[in-house]
Each structure stands twice: as structure tokens, then as C-alpha cells.
Amino acid sequence: MSRTPLIAGNWKMYKTGPEAVETALTLSRLCSKIQDVEVMIAPTFLSLPLVAASIEGTRIKIGAQNLYFEKQGAFTGEVSAAMIKAAGAEYVIIGHSERRLYFEETDTSVCRKIKSAIEEGLKPILCIGESETQRDEEKTFSVLDKQVSDGLKGFGPDELAQLVLAYEPVWAIGTGKTASVDQVGQVHQYLRSLLENLFSSNLAHTTRILYGGSVKPENAKDLMSIKDVDGALVGGASLDANNFIKIIKYK
Ligand code: 13P
DSSP states (O other): OOOOOEEEOOOOTTTOOOHHHHHHHHHHHHHTTOOOOOEEEETTTTTHHHHHTTTSSSSSSEESSBSSSSSSSSSSSOBBBHHHHHHTTTEEEEOHHHHHHSSOHHHHHHHHHHHHHHHHHHHHHHHHHEOHHHHHHHHHHHHHHHHHHHHHTTTTTTTTTTTTEEEGGGGGSSSSOOOHHHHHOOOHHHHHHHHOOOOOOOOOHHHHEEEESSSOOHHHHHHHSTTTTOEEEEEEGSSHHHHHHHHHHHO
């Protein structure tokens, strides 16, 4: 089974509702003839239902940037998987390094969030990646190993059928520094064999593994041509539809 590439835009804390809708509408026009690539955008929670309604019926999928793992209750400021699904999302980004860094996300909370996403039928995009210090100390593979095995603890391969992994080296996010083709290739191959060891060869074969970190129109083709890279998770370069479309059309 071949893996359809996924090009996903993480809009982080950018754009008001009207701005998000405008960008989404422009993007949907630019994407009308796109085939063989799945496109997803993840606006803020506030913009998500507006964007979903404005591009309903187009080829663009919607994702959320986070969720809270409880189903409902007295959790001021939080949003559940069911609420995200009802607002029109198909995907949810979980464990982004910015959440790990600024909002005390841990592998344990990541694991609970993945469970909640799966139970609600949302496709989780699990973000993992090493910091610059960890890479310098040659801890990259052990860091990834822990993030994947603890983040996905307790699941069987069937439950993870819709999982997407996103390798985002922290030192490459928003810095303009992209990991080299060799670095990305090595890590993605490692992640695929890790999925095989932890779960099954079938899951390792079907799971899409995205690269994220300073993906731009200029480097998208090289990155996407690497074996075991099945798409991109794009931050800054996804905010402008005319720029993002160049990455979507990387071929
Ligand atoms: P940049 O593309 O801005 O480096 O961000 C990557 C990212 O964090 C996507 O989730």
C-alpha cells in the first residue's frame, strides 16, 4: 500500500478568524486541481469552525493544534476531542515541541491525548524531535525512542492505524536551519524501524512520517524526495497561501 503524502500547515497562534478564512479560501482555490497529495491546515481553535465551514466540500482537510484529554468537565480554558471533531476537524497535532517547551506537555500527557483523539476518531499527528543540545550530545535516537514509545504506550497496531508521525527537530523550527537530507533520511528510517519493533511491520509500512522545521518552497522538493519522508508539517511558510501552494506543488 502506498502512502499518500500529507502537506500540513500549522498556523500556530497566527491569524484572526476573518484572516484565517481569507487564507483558507485562497488556498482552496489554488488547490482545486491538486491530486495525489493530501492538504491540511491547522488554524487556532477560535478560527477552526469558521475555516471548516468556509472550505467545506473542498480538498483541504482541517486539523487542531492541540486538545485536552478529558471528555468534558470543569477544565477552564480547555477543548476536548469531541468538540474539535464536531467543529469540522479530521486531524489533531499532538505534542508539538512548543507545547512541550512552553506548556509543560510530557510524554504522559501526550499519550493520554493520543488516546482521546483515537477514541473520538480524530487522526493524531504525533510530533517528536530532539533539541540542539540533545543532537550535539548524540542523544537524538534515544530521545526519539522515548518520545515514541512513551507517547504511544499501551496501544496496539490496530488502534494506531490513523497515526501520523511528524519529525520536527527543535533546532530547525522557525530558525531557517533545515536538517540535511542525510539527517532527515537517517531519522525517518530509524522511526520506521522503531514502529516495526514496537508495533508491527504493517504499521511501520503504512504510517506516514512527516518532516517539519523550516520547510520552504526552495527546499520542499529535496526534503520530500527523501526515502521515508511522506509529507511536511509547515509552520511559517504555510501562513501565506501563495507561498504554501508552492510547497504543496513540490513535485
Ligand atoms: P517552521 O516551518 O516555521 O519552522 O515551523 C515548523 C513547525 O513547527 C510546524 O509544526
